[in-house]
Amino acid sequence: MIKKALKLACSTIALSFLLAANPATADANTPETLKRIYEMRTLAYAILSDYYMFSGLEGDSRYNREIESNVKQFEHRLTQITDSGAPSAKLSTLATAISKWQSYKRLLETNRADFLTQGYANARLVSELSDEAVxxxxxxxxxYDALISESGIKLSQFTQxxxxxxxxxxxxxxxxxARSTSSLGQVNVITINEGGMDNQGKKFSALLQKLKTEGTSERRIFKLVDQVEVKWEFIAKSIANYNENAVPFIVSSYGDRITSDLETIEEFYSQQLQAKK
Incomplete structure (x- = not known):
């Protein structure tokens, strides 16, 4: 009986070591985890954008609901990437991200409550909210970078x-x-985009051209890339001239549509890469 128990224990330990050492098992969820982390980054800024729309449109209930929905989506993904079985769970960088989310969420709740009870928010706290988003x-x-480095995974350049x-x-x-809906935005959100919105717009356009010229000719995806270009061109001038004829609702709406299109394009390239393995 003792020998049987000892043999079973040894077998269990050996199997545990085998599973831990098997890269295919350890990294099976890495692509999906990377996708979730990316989505959390976009959600962090989507929440900030929704807050400015909410406050700039005098507590618009639609954007209040958008904030709540995006917070739930963020926290759902946070639960997934911190799960003990997730490849990101033991990364040393994860604790900082969790702490930053807690700080961001607290500030968000404070600013929303201030606006709903007072009709305005504290300028300093609104500025801090932008800083916390960054x-x-x-x-x-x-x-994201640590997971790529430690897993050794190779992503499609088009996915990136x-x-x-x-x-x-x-x-x-x-x-x-922020700039088009609130006077606070004129001075407090410059650090959101390193080098300014114009510089970021140029980067976006350059990456878009790479997708068009270097990417697939598959009809559905090529059409989606073309649609992204059309939408981007439609709002690019407004972004460059944000002080003139501000159209925050249009820019916000088109920005979300572009993000959705990009996620579909990204999914195509991710699946294409997996099919080659």
Whole structure:
């Protein structure tokens, strides 16, 4: 009986070591986890954009609901990437991202409550909310990079193009919403986009051209890329001239549509890469 128990224990330990050492098992969820982290970065800025639309439109209930929906989506993904079985769970960079989210959420709730009870929010706290959004996104970027480095996974360059574009469009949309809906935005949100919205717009356009010239000729995806270009061209002038004829609702709406299109394009390239393995 003792020998049987000992043999079973040894077998269990051996199997545990085998599973831990097996890269295919350890990294099976890495692509999906990376996607979730990317989506969390875009959600962080979408929440900020929704807050500025909410406050700029005098507590518009639609954007209040959007904030709540995006917070739930963010926290759902946070639960997934912190699960003990997730490949990101033991990364040292994850604790910082969790802390940054907690700080961001607290400030968001404070600013929303202030606006709903007073009709306005504290300018300093609104500025801090923008800063926390940037810090949260950067901390998630560190988790993303660490997971790629430690797993050794290779992503399609087009997957990375679309994700970079998705983050750019959300940061630009957030800053535009801030600048065009609130006097606070004129001075407090410059740090959202490094180098300014114009510089980010140029980066977006350059990546878009790479998608068009270097990407697939598959009809459905090529058409989607073309639609992204049309939507981008429609709002690019408004973004460049945010002080003239502000149209925050249009920019916000088109920004979300572009993000959705990019996610579809990204999914195509991710599946294409998996099919080659």
């Amino acid at each position: 810090a949260l996104s950067n901390s998630l970027g560190a988790v 193009y679309t994700r970079d574009m998705g983050i750019i469009i959300q940061t630009v949309t957030a800053e535009y919403a």
